[in-house]
Amino acid sequence: MKRTIPLLITGIVGAVLVIAYFIPHPPFDSLREDFSIFFDIIAAVAFILGGGNLIKMHGNRVSRREEGWGYSLVTVVGFLVVLAIGLTKVGNPDGFRGSSVTAAGSLFDYAYQFVFRPCAATMFALLAFYVASASFRAFRAKNLEATILLLVAFTILIGRTFVGAWMTSWLPDSLHFLTIPYLAEKIMVVLNYAGNRAIMIGIALGIVSTSLKVIIGIDRSYLGSD
């Protein structure tokens, strides 16, 4: 029973939503939106579980003084402070009932603008360094394929800057197809698009196939077993 009911729910809801895609008539037209709202409600309830889990896990670490408990303390304090200023709308210009929790000038907005955003931007900025280190490893000319990859990457990098245009500006118009910006553009528009589309077609087929397997009940591994 524990396995049959989830399988039935998955199969029926999945099949109804697939059929609804081809039926624009009410009540089928709004099914997708309705189920999306149901999902949001479930996710909102689950968020309480998530928040509870966060407090429980990090609270335990702090109370047991486990390794790295200081980070957990920052997490718990941050969570509770933001929750408190969000619920009480401290500093809201129009008072508790007058405006949104995210209203400009509120303490919640202040915390978001001056604490959260700089932290998120810092993490995002790390990407630049990671791109450099990953590119360095990927573009080492170890074999023929890696050498081709290096040449292509170099052409695109150069072709997208003024250096590419400058380096081949002396070529006559009849040899325009040999200029680096032109080559970079063709690599991106022809070769890259073709490869990308091939991957996209495979992904689309994979999504359809996986969805059908889950709806029909062939794939049950999301329930924890085959």
Add this chain to the structure above:
Amino acid sequence: MQPFGSVCPQHPGRRAGGLRSATAFVSGLILFVCLALPLGAQVPTTAGSAGVGLTPAGGVSPVRDLEAADTPSDRGESATVRWAPPREDTGAGGAVLGYAIQRAPQPEGPFETIGQASPGATRYDDTHVANGERYFYRVVTLSASGDVASPVAGPAIARAQWINTNQWNVFIVLVLLLGFNLYFIEHIRSGRKTFIRKIAGLEAVAEAVGRATEMGRPILFVPGIQDMNDIQTVAGVTILGHIGRTVAEYDSQLVVPTSRALVMTTARETVKEAYLSAGRPESYNEDNIYYVTDEQFGYVAGVNGYMVRNKPATCFYMGAFFAESLILAETGNSIGAIQVAGTAMPAQLPFFVAACDYTLIGEELFAASAYLSGEPKQLGSIKGQDIGKFVGMLSIILGVSILTLADLTGWEPLTRIAEFIQSFWSTELA
């Protein structure tokens, strides 16, 4: 009632409601579409049926062949007006400045302007109409030398349709794929052998888990940053189930930080069942699957912090990833972990390829669950998927060849065939 694919109690070797029910379901769908297709169609009413309102002006002509009808394949509450532009319409910057679309409840008016269209436009969808009401339309050509109105077209009566005929091609592709899947599932189940190429990333799962066990370090599994309504997360969680069982057999430690509370709940159930099926329920630790935060970079910071502090020997990234993909994979690389990634986000694939030891590219992520299970019914779906790909390839080659030939020879039938192939794979509205 038996669920699809469950075992029939009277005939344990056979499926009770599985393939036959699915085949009946497909047949029912086809029958339903065939019966319902003629319903709800309205013949467009062309201008001239109520000819009033021509305002002569020098310079530009009125639009031609004006038609007003219910918008096809929709939920109603919409009417579509189509026209052929006058010869003077040469696009933006030409003599025609645009079109004003006017509507009235009676052919004789009064007309009110309900919208405008740019030069070169040939269609306007009026989405502010009530179902069952009669509406008459005319299009006024706007120009610097004066405006000129077309004859009136109508009545257009909006109705909700039962079948979305715009998506007939999607329906056929879906039915074909389902058919291929079911055929190959039955084909493999009957004992016939089939070739499934080896996927290096999945072959390495046992090796990666074994390495972590030998090193006495944990195994990290990141199921992406999307919720359970994303099919990539579902695919990631199904792979987690298989990995969970391997980890349970090796008696190693599996850690799953999630960015969505619902993913945490699902992952817990999946891993718990995996440990149970491996015969080691006592080794399952619920606290190893925990929620971090919904925020993208907050989640990355949390997972990276865990990586740097605990140095997992193996990292799996399976699901939907965005900018965080490279930050996670590079951190994993810096701590010397074996890394296996899988995603269907094309923009993130190069990052994973550059930073991970193995990468499941697009469709391989969706094939992984079937591949790891090794079950005939699941492997059949991979073959079905392959045949779908083959049909797509054939269609591309045929389309390109026919279009090239049509262009070279100018032979009309070839052009029509090429246009048909193009429209078959198009999802644009009719």
